[in-house]
Amino acid sequence: MTAPLLSIRDLHLRMSSFDGRAHVLNGINLTVNRGEIWGLVGESGCGKSLTGLSVSRLQPTPPAHYTAGEILLEGQDLLKLSPSQMQRLRGKRIGMIFQDPTTNLNPAFRIGEQLVDVALAAADRDPEVIGCAPNAGRRECRQAARKLAGEMLTRVGIPNALARLDDYPHQFSGGMRQRVLIAMALIGRPDLLIADEPTTALDVSVQAQILELIKNSVKDFDMGVVLITHNLGVVAQTCSHVAVMYAGNIVESGPVAAVIGNPVHPYTRALMSAIPTRETRRGELRGLAGSVPNLITPPPGCRFAPRCQFAQPACTTAMPAPVSVGDNHAAACIRVNEMEALVDD
């Protein structure tokens, strides 16, 4: 049996600050296979982005400090790689898309140049990416990379792509810039794509197009995707699997249909009932009282217990382990099996 594309095992991350050390990731377990789109959802400050940044090792250490765990990319532990080894993986094997398309493109360079640079860096490792012979001259490589850049822009739906290679980022709209970034992330044919809130800054109509584009790319390139978002609607629309995070833990994970159709963790339920739907009547929206706990002195036991309406004394003694509640569907709550009866009351 081959190793899964990405396997995060019991990852612990501490962050030093002036007030003390915060336990920001507290035993994350996540396995992503090719062809899967994993949604990572939760409120701000629950560790979604840090999980993503840890995989691409873009979180500077210090202040961050990995105290335990491993991040395996097809069996290779990323946490043990040197910075230069890691740099060779980025762009080629791991692609990233960030939230704000405006700040992630260099305003002083043409779009084409920026795409070509990424393609050439990826080609250093694998000349097949740009499709020219290993001993080809620099000029030849550049031309091939430029051709590929044009193809990628066409693929992400930018009209008249070849002419637009010579445009600067400010000549593109927000949605178009996000497409350019996606093209840039995909140009090295990565095996794993990490998309950190790729559509939060965009309008709904553009958001739908970008999500569709990510979905199609998974089919075309046979990659795995980690989609970080705070919007459960986006997850339902796009992802095959979902992991719900709260205060540095994954509290519930599984296939989208199972988790959204039958959420068992009280936090997932609370998140879902906070979103107005067609049926929600005025004044009946249920918010979640309280706020995310201070991670320097986290509450004992289950970190959600202080805000949980079903909490018992036993909840504060130990961190609950994930309990399987169905095919690949697990929730970290000691009252999972009573949940149906509790909700009916």
Added chain:
Amino acid sequence: MTEIMLEIDNVSKIYPGRRGIFGTSPEVHALKNVSLSVRKGESFGLVGESGSGKTTLTRSILHLETPTSGSIRVQGQDLGKLSEAELRRLRSRVQIVFQDPYASLNPRMSVYDIVTEPLVIHHETLGLTNRQRSDRAAELLSLVGMGSQHLHRYPHEFSGGQRQRICIARALASGPELLLLDEPTSALDVSVQAQVLNLLCELQDRLGLTYFFISHDLAVVRYLCDRVALINRGEIVEQGDCAQIFDAPKSEYARMLIGAMPEVKVPA
């Protein structure tokens, strides 16, 4: 016949082209013949994508922008025909809550100063003494679900949801009848968004406010608003009862927007 709170009649706004070193930029038609009316006591939603003219329209209602043509009337008073003093008096009845509670509170002012500032500015209209202002500040905070122990703290001590509550308290200070809400929950987490939306519902029931709610989040508009208008490139594309527009959109644009709305449901 219900009273009309806000009437926007055939308003257009053209920003003239600017002459720069690379030539003249074309003029921008930010609003094209926009007409709508908001009844007293209802929630009216304005939905549009970025660049569609939502903000220009909001700023026009506050008379921070002067429309190129057309008129805006608040309770029958035409904003374009009022004197400075009359405008100031009118503004005590029209207040706004902004999108970003991190940017719209002055970090150097305490909550007390923030909430009582409108009372000082509208001193002529309201005529409150210092003592009455203090009482009013405490009353406002309890209205938005906070306590008088928060009065002498500074904005950085509060979470996003609490800051937005402070913004709402400030907007309510002068006793407005019309509240403009410019994407008041889009910077907040869903759980906090739900609390703020519930607060807005409760305040409307209690104080009989009229809301003009600007958003690009259709789910929130469907939840809160009675009527809705969709705006695209400065033109109103469709307007009507909320339920009717969401269930049977007439225009292509409305169908597209509603179709693109990410719903939390089990995928088919």
